[in-house]
Amino acid sequence: AQSVTQPDIHITVSEGASLELRCNYSYGATPYLFWYVQSPGQGLQLLLKYFSGDTLVQGIKGFEAEFKRSQSSFNLRKPSVHWSDAAEYFCAVGAAPGRRALTFGSGTRLQVQP
Amino acid sequence: EPEVTQTPSHQVTQMGQEVILRCVPISNHLYFYWYRQILGQKVEFLVSFYNNEISEKSEIFDDQFSVERPDGSNFTLKIRSTKLEDSAMYFCASGQGAAETQYFGPGTRLLVL
Secondary structure, three states: OOOEOOOOOOEEEEEOOOOOEOOOEEOOOOOOEEEEEOOOOOOOEEEEEEEOOOOEOOOHHEEEEEEEEOOOOOEEEOOOOOOOHEEEEEEEEEEOOOOOEEEOOOOOOEEOOO | OOOEEEEEOOOEOOOOOEEEEEEOOOOOOOOOOOOEEEOOOOOEOOOOOOEEEEEEEEOOOOOOEEEEEOOOOEEEEEEEOOOOOEEEEEEEEEEEOHHHHHOEEEEEEEEEE
């Protein structure tokens, strides 16, 4: 069965600092990978996705993520964090053969210090 | 930009009552989903729906749950007899294809007392 691990429950960074949120997945074939962001009281907004091709994908709000098959990872990065990036970030894996359900990680809560 | 909408945003109900959560998916999407997120926990898949039938469901989606697409635009989740443990945020999502991106609505927060 597919699974997603986000090892960091909570991360605090200073505004302007770089950010990397970790995501490891378990899946038998090439996965479809997603990062979603959830601001307090809000729904899930898609930041970026990886289906195939270039392993470095660009998303909205200046985020990028790199798919590394050898490490089963899909880490999210941003070179300079803004206070408005404070939110919860979810990594998800989807589209196992015959399945459409997304499997989510437990999320990483990002706090941004001024 | 088209988006998924959900109503109501909040619902409070008594244990044992029936609730219907409503969603309007993005208009040209063919695949529809419900997920839930219990407070402080991860988002969990409930059910997917395509071509007017359930295509996949999780263990959570037992006989107390049902989904329907009553017309060309709405997609509903019904909980027949709510339990305390049904309290959660319920998200609707839609996608164009089976392996395509799922776009999520803002959620309905359900509180069962």
